[in-house]
Amino acid sequence: MRVRHILRPLAAAIAAAALTCAAASAIAAETPADPAADAKAFQKYFTDKFPKVKYEDFVNGPYSMNEDMRKQWQEIEQFPPYEFALDAGKEMFSKPFKNGKTYADCFPNGGIGIRQNYPYFDEKEGKVVTLELALNRCREANGEAPISYVKDDMASLTAYMAYTSRGKPMSIKIPNDPRALAAYEDGKRYFYTRRGQLNFSCASCHVQSPGEHIRAETLAPALGILNAMPIYRSEWSGMGTISRRFTSCNSQTRAVPLEPQSDEYRDLEYYLSYVSNGLPISGPGARP
Amino acid sequence: MASTIRVRATATGDTTEVQALIQHPMDSGYVKDAKGQLIPPHFIQQLTFEHNGKTVFLADWGPAVSKDPYVKFAFKGGAKGDDLKISWTDNKGASDSLTAKIQ
16 A cells, blocks of 8 residues: 555656657747747737837837827826835835735845746746735735735735836846746647637737727737736726736636636746836836 | 835925825735635725815725726925825725825
């Protein structure tokens, strides 16, 4: 019995390893993964499609595509609706946990001006780590209960962290690790895979049709879409995180959303951030 | 807790333009929460702007005003450095006020 118990997971591990190897080599055989070339082609697609839009302006989502909306937004930005969240985030960020430590102790550079480096690939864990995930891990490491990924406190914290990083170019790195490349490829696959009753992929709206309308909404370009996160959406009358954006995008296409910060979403965030490398962080943003 | 009121008042010529944003849930009393329970009404009833002690803007609000309301108006008079006092009271008796300098 004992031997079998040990053997079974071992066999499973070997099988899994063989599978991943097979999958990895299959991808390699079909299309050699080249994220750098991907990102270049991705960015070129948008600059070719919208030759009039200034490159850095893509981070402003629908406002880069619609003059009327831009005017309204400029008015809104004089009194940004995310200001309350920003203040709350700043307060939370500096308030010590019960053990006396703060969020700043969990992050490089005290958590200031580092938004552009997230998500990153953690070679120890072998997975993508997003900012939202890192924040909750920081809480748990300090004996605090994790907070909801989708809004309120999490959005306030990421709003503050993004604000201190405004203007810094997104700089996501893919380390020389096959698992990192696989995570990137998985994220890319998720982005282009159609799902849900409406049979939409993320790309159907945000690559094929930015600037077009879906009901009353102007679709934002995928390029730079995460640079503005988290966002205050008038539709939500509140703040939302990247997790909230992903889950609500899924449910709007009538697909079943995944759990926030599931592996797929983490990989998706990794892919989507990587192809926006070089564009400035503009979060927190305000969207209709 | 920081103030629930944000205000910016700028004097140009003989008019002063005021913009304010107030943090308030403005629950109408007709909305249900995730458990199906009615969220009791909670909204600002009166909003006042006073310039040097004189009321320049008075609003009687009800449940139809949206969450975190934004107000923009202009009044005659007012100079740089004058005091502008903003205050609100809601239907639960809560209130907040803030005095800002006109810029």
